[in-house]
Amino acid sequence: MSSKHRAYLPTNAHSNQYLLAEIKPSDEFYEAFNSSDHCYDKLSRLFFRLAEDEQLTNVHFIANDKLPVVRFHTEALTFQTDKQILFFYNPNFHEAQNAFIKPDYKARKIRMLFLATGSELRANAATFHSRVRRFLVKFKAELPNIKLDIKVRDHQHLSYDLFAKSKGHKETYAYKLRALYPRYQARKCDMPEKHSEITYVTVTLPLTRRLKHNLKVHHSTADLYQSLQDAFSKACEGKELDRLAMVANGKTPLVRNSQVDVSEENSELQKISFDPAASDPQLLSFWQPDNLVEAAHFIIVASQQDKTEVGYGLFMNRVESALHTFAKKLALREEKDDVVVRFYQHISYLM
Template sequence: MAINSKHRVYIPTNAKSNQYILAEIKPDEAFYRHYQNPAECYQKLSQQFFALADEFGLHNVHMIANDKLPVVRYHHEAYCLQTEKQILFFYDPQYHEAQNLFTKPDYQARKIRLVFLATGTEIRAHAAEFHSKVSQLLESLKGLLPDPQLQVKIRDHQHLSYDLFASAKGQKETYGYKLRGLYPRYRARQCDMPENHSAISYVTVNLPLTRQLKQRYLKPGDTDFSPLYEALEKAFLQASEDKNLFRLALVANGLTPLVRNSQVDQSQHNTELQKISFDTAHDKHQFSRHWQADNLVETAHFIIVAGDEDNTESGYGHFMNRVEAALNNLAKTLQLDPMRNEMIVRFHQHISYMLS
């Protein structure tokens, strides 16, 4: 029983599971010269891509040729929204299917992105099978490209999302997860991938900055919002460090956080996205803060990243138990009412590699 309580995390049965795979191709000028213009390139390539998707039984696929980054979330209704930098896909894997080509007139993309959204039920149980199908499709597609030697980078993203306060709201049923790493989980299901890969697992928590929070830490008419952000930061750091969680970030600048392994990507930002990089190999304290005293935002994002030492043979269950304990302590410090507030916890697992 002690082993189960330590290495399993009990997540509400109404938690939402998502998986999507992103394949990136960097075409050069020689690649584009095989076509009359970029529009013809994307049209022909998308026709080949969609035909292969039908052949491999992949029913929610998209080709992005406007250099926007896909962001995928669960939703009971299907939406596809574009901003200047992002394409946001909201969908329910059990019901929604689609094929789309996203381009801009007279625009030559630096990257061609192929997005595969998992469909059906039991997403985590079938994740390796889905990954295998995508890999086979990409091998077939490479043979149709003007340059079959063109490198393709694969990024597999999975996440479980749930309300930290689900139990207080009446959702008592839970399911015990070990949350094994993607590489050993896939290998155990005969889905091979190269040993030379990059992986990262982490948690993001979205906290709406409610009227109650603002009134607690700010005075009427304040234009300096640092007391609110400093209170959030202090409470978050204390709650996390008490549970030996040391790879942390607070993003409250209105940007969407992207978490990456520092061995692959470095921290940077643009007008919509805040990329934050962490070193998972070293246990040194890593904290990244992103907020401005004169900018009051609607939502604060807390990020807790797992280290290599958290990736045990049993999985990330022990890590997640510490995360949940820290988040519950954070909620108590901030005096959040579980019946009136929502803290969406999203456990992410990423793995990426170059298709050989």
């Protein structure tokens, strides 16, 4: 295989995988349990019992309409905000069973979160997905006889420092970064043909005093953001990367397929929708000229053409080239500055 179809990422890159299953309970659904509290009590006990049967060891039942956000961390930490529950964990070591319930409240969505544990997450991703699917089949069979779909979202990401080599970590691993659906098919993981996929990269950039000095924008927030947006889009030119976004409004970006979700926001989350199959370029920006935030997020979404039989390695190499060009334009210090890159793969479907 040509090396251009492999992405050489640092061996200290962190891998995460989690599945999120969502149901939208109707009033009829709650009435079948007499009350929301009784509903949550019965469902959570069923949830934990079936999780034990499938040896799913890091699971969370959520009935407070807060969206889970998952990140790698050396410590197991959980934080709640008004709109989110943030889970930090190391798959090699951390296990947990929690229920996040708001009493006397009918949640618009009941969510079940399954965090992958152990080593070699990418190699074992299909097996983990199959175990969660078996869980959901059993779980659905014990629900009231009311028409109800379960939306399943499988999230995988690799995160690493763009400048790992300059900081002394020179060892790399060659990733093919195969698309999820054919990867799962090859491993006999049952999944419906009708599904939605999206693959993308995010970069988080702290807006430091030194960065503003390098860009010569000491006093104008609007000039800072415009300079960053121009430098980012310029760095992607000529590299067949034309599905781009910049988020600098203090909110957590959520990237979705526009065929399934539309762009929207709340006080903490910025949902951004892209169509990987569309031929037109997309450059989306979310910032206000009078709102200076601590960090900016930059997003590069893979197109349908980037989904080769080999994988997304070629796409990722173009992304890496663009990001290094971007970093040079900003005069970032490779030995000192942290630029966290995350390669995301999502697949979702109804069952």
